[in-house]
Amino acid sequence: AQSVAQPEDQVNVAEGNPLTVKCTYSVSGNPYLFWYVQYPNRGLQFLLKYITGDNLVKGSYGFEAEFNKSQTSFHLKKPSALVSDSALYFCAVRDYNYGQNFVFGPGTRLSVLP
């Protein structure tokens, strides 16, 4: 079975500092990995995904994530955080062998302090 862990419920970072939101996963086959962001009372917005190829994936709003197969991780990063980045971030995995369904992590709330 596939699963996703986001070990931090909350991440606080000062505006202008780099940010990292952690994600680790478990799948039996090939992982397809996604990051989404959710603002209050809104649906999820797609940030980026890793399917194959370059381990460093660049996405929307200056975010990037690095796929690390040996550590089964897909941490989300941004070089310089903005206050407007404050939101709830979800990592999701889809196992090729299981087909379509996403499994979402529990979410990490990012607060960027001015």
Add this chain to the structure above:
Amino acid sequence: GAVVSQHPSRVICKSGTSVKIECRSLDFQATTMFWYRQFPKKSLMLMATSNEGSKATYEQGVEKDKFLINHASLTLSTLTVTSAHPEDSSFYICSAQTSGYTSTDTQYFGPGTRLTVL
């Protein structure tokens, strides 16, 4: 591109009534649509997967007679909460993807519907 809308964004109803939520893909054809439920400060729980023109596949523990899903066209899926009870109060989110059989597809999410059952 890849915009998904939901209607209504917020609904309040009395216990025992039924509520219909619409999910539309505005600029692409969605072969597959998904319905999720999100509890406060919790992650998304997949309720069901629907493919256009066929019956929905429900996740374990989700009552198919209570949560009726119809995916009649490539741009519209509806979720009807029948005989709603206060415990059905939640945030319901739909998503859509272009293909039903390609795991690399991105799911695009609607803005969600806040259901409150009094």
